[in-house]
Amino acid sequence: MHPGETSTDAPAGPFDGLSLEHSSTVDRVAEELRRAVFEGELESGTPLREVALAESLGVSRPTLREALALLVAEGLATREPNRGVSVASPDPESVRDVSTARTVLETAGMRNWPHASEEAREAVRHALTAYEQAVAAGASYQELNQRHLAIHLSLVGLTGSPRLVSMAESVVAELRLALAQIDRVRRNARDQAGSHHHLLDLLESGDVDAAVAELGDHLHGAEDAIIERLELD
Amino acid sequence: MHPGETSTDAPAGPFDGLSLEHSSTVDRVAEELRRAVFEGELESGTPLREVALAESLGVSRPTLREALALLVAEGLATREPNRGVSVASPDPESVRDVSTARTVLETAGMRNWPHASEEAREAVRHALTAYEQAVAAGASYQELNQRHLAIHLSLVGLTGSPRLVSMAESVVAELRLALAQIDRVRRNARDQAGSHHHLLDLLESGDVDAAVAELGDHLHGAEDAIIERLELD
DNA sequence: CTCCCGATGATTGTCAGACAATCTGACAAC
């Protein structure tokens, strides 16, 4: 169920850290399409013609169709009957919805901070420091974006529920799509390390309510910023 | 973006309320498989052989494969590489996870009761009365189950977020699978109308905290009951 | 007698090609 997990349940052997890329063609195609969408190579609304794409990727049409079905299920593309699949075009309404969904999921995680596993709490700290290091190192826009979203995902991880995390991943994927569309040309990521560091400090000090309030502001601000830039297309 | 919405943006015409069943073969196949799973016709762990199923349903193998991919994406079936897909077998861990996910989503909805739209609140009341009427009428096990879960979905609807509702639907689907497996033989549904009515009364009176506590007990009890029966298979 | 090993059949993953149904756009007819 979890992609990164080792599937063998051998107790402990000398062959740890060895895992073979057992991905199917469909998975690779889907991954390549996701990458293209997130990197902004495909503008929103672009129709994904089956024959052309299949030929371009060197796979058969049924295989490509399965991959497209995955993308549609993830909300990264939309299918209109008899009209094919095209890259999803985020509208203000869906951005608002994604934002409220994020708020619910991440708030639930933060409220569980005192009862969360030490492992989950450590994951939050690690995600934050990784982000801050990326900022300090002047990492690329793509990497900063990803590490920033990883922080928010780690907050959902505080619930300890794999299903909630996977839901959050799906929602965040839609957000990445919207961000990619907005920043297709001018890709500048503001430094938000301070805000997140403050968030973690509040959690560590036990003031969960204040942290939740801060998160609410943070997400609401992001929502407004995205919608604003989305509407002057 | 919303399924029930008319896709034409004509201002207002005499042709409202007209909609044609535009379902594809893949959708129909997936729906039939879901039904079979929920009715308990397919035991958990049953391998879904592609050729046999395709022939039995009168569709081609690629079409069936797309439908199976949908089921897998919904968590109702699992795919093992080169070994095909089989009906998912709920284990205690996943039931616990489903329960915590439900708790998060439904609690979020209830906490939003005061700010929810009147439409959403009315949906909760309607779902409850529909369930109570079904109980009074001595409806079938299947119908009672569905109406009971509809109440819980309506609680998530209080968030006003379509995405959260669809997440809840996915989670509830897994729960229906587990219930179908448990009650494959003895299908008795306890009358839980009283508990839910009390829940709604608490909400209407404005005591959201008490309602949330009550919901927590309710879900935790259900979780324990399911796991208990699951473990004496 | 037990255990490892290789052949055999079944099943999946993937491909190529084909056809009908439907959509799009343009053009002719009323």
Place this chain on the structure above:
DNA sequence: GTTGTCAGATTGTCTGACAATCATCGGGAG
């Protein structure tokens, strides 16, 4: 200006096929 019709393009679906992989089972080595 609306309607009818047609050609091209695209999707939805089917058929048939092939290699890769997996499960089973019988035989030979120890």
